[in-house]
Amino acid sequence: MSEWTGLDPEDERLQAAADLLLMRIALALINDARRAGSFGDQATLDNRLAELLDEFGPVLHDPQPPEEPAEATLIKPDQIELSVAHGDSRAVFATLRSDGILLEQGGMVGLTIELDPDTELTPTQLEQIAQTSKPHFTGQHHLRTLPTTPQPNAKTQLLAIELFEDGLLIHHTSNQDASPAQETTDAPLTWPEPTAEIKLEDDLGTDYYPSGGGGGGGVDVIYSAPAFAPAVPEQASVLRIAIDDQVTEWRL
Amino acid sequence: MTDSGDWSGAERSYLCEAALRLLAALGTEPSFPGDVAGIEQLVSSVAEGRPSEPMRFAVEPAGELPRYSGEYGIWVSPAADGCLRLRHERGGRGLSSVAVTLRPDGRLGEFERIEGFGVPESELTDQARADRDAVGRSAEEERAEATEANQKFEERQRRFRTEHLLGTVAAPPQDPAGPVVSFLALYEAGVIVYYLVPRPPDEDLESDDPWAETLEAAMMPRVRLDDGGGTRFELADLSYLEANGPLLRACQTFVPGISRSASSVVVNIESASTEIEIGPR
Secondary structure (H helix, E strand, O other), X not given: OXXXXXXXXXXXXXXXXXXXXXXXHHHHHXXXXXXXXXXXXXXXXXXXXXXXXXXXOOOOOOOOOOOOOEEEEEEEOOEEEEEEEEOOOEEEEEEEEOOOOEEEEEEEEOOOOOOOOOOOOOXXXXXXXXXXXXXXXXXXXXXXXXXXXXXXXXXXXXXXXXXXXXXXXXXXEEEOOOOOOOOOOXXXXXXXXXXXXXXXXXXXXXXXXXXXXXXXXXXXXXXEEEEEEOOOOOOOOEEEEEEOOEEEEEEO | OOOOOOOHHHHHHHHHHHHHHHHHHOOOOOOOOOOHHHHHHHHHOOOOOOOOOOOOEEEOOOOOOOOOOOOEEEEEEEOHHHOEEEEEEEOOOOOEEEEEEEOOOOOEOOOEEEEOOOOOHHHOOHXXXXXXXXXXXXXXXXXXXXXXXXXXXXXXXXHOOHHHEEEEEEOOOOOOOXXXXXXXXXXXXXXXXXXXXXXXXXXXXOOOOOOOOHHHHHHXXXXXXXXXXXXXXXXXXXXXXXXXXXXXXXXXXXXXXXXXXXXXEEEEEOOEEEEEEOOOO
């Protein structure tokens, strides 16, 4: 797997080929636009795309050639969106202006699950379906923040708890394992290590569920703020959080 | 051409981006200029993209040894049959480039990698030797700058290791209609301000400028600190924590730390001001 893209070599090859095909299509359409003064209408674009795909051929040696290899969508007379599909539910896309400027460019992955009535769901899929019925944190109304003091000898330090009307965020930080300095920009970025295990409880026995949140990393320090729902009940008088067996308690 | 390594796809992509702009700049002309002056005029009319990522063009004559500047950019030269030759120099990566021929109908020739000048040492011109020496000096300067930047970055990062954490303080209640300071993380040699900003209405996030980063600008208001001790705080880092929800969350990191003698600190976010009691530490 590439440490740069996270893709295996075959996916990388397909992505590069799809990117080149998208550019070839873009160049042909720019040529049309410069002569005509605009990209024309959607019907013109569709017909032209079909011609170009016949000329340039599908993404080379794609073992899973998609049914719709490319799309061109007219956004404005001087702006189109292009996408070229490749591999398993992946595509590269770009937004192109008639002056040759790419406004946006990137790749995307789609996931389609077709369920057969006789299909047995895995425990993970069952858990994912169950999650949709659990409380969900949106972070719409911030109530207050609970600060902390440093926990001696703790690998992961709790920073603060932000309480919201529909859940809470648990901010914490830890040191990154020592890594050599990046002496050149050739080295890939260092991804943060997995976040700590967190257990959350109050004196009312409320069931709390993970519900999103985020984090970030750097050379020496990583930071995380996972979200949990539901909100801490108004009647709760104690909130207890355990991170890696280090327990912190607040009187509410 | 050997198509291997992590960079060749990116190089081809960058060449294609340049080709798009040059082809569009051709207007209704049937072919590309066949001389340096004409190409210089074409290059001057190329549309500008994202201001923070300018695309550098330079013109070189056809049939001569390739030029190198040490910069990341595109060399353009006339080619046969009204075509254009584009050569992408990756700057800071020695004397190496990738080239392709662009036809006036938008079709591309084969991509070609060029290592060095493509001729033995004995056939190098004075210009080629000068370019080689300049690129070498530029690369050394870049390495020195990068080393210094990395050292400074690592030093700043070390300030925020957990062993330097003094604690956190929550801010008092503020008007939720504007930016709200949530808490401060206090370190021996730095301080991080965590805050929330109500997401602006969609119409306020729209802009005629395609490069405007209105959401990012809303998440990063100007934050100033005053610990009453005359400390000159310098912004060291910005982090976007949540950009999708109804409340945007971000933090800004400042150095040095708050004065040991300070019992409170005033945090100003744009025109809003909040005094936060620090207490002993």
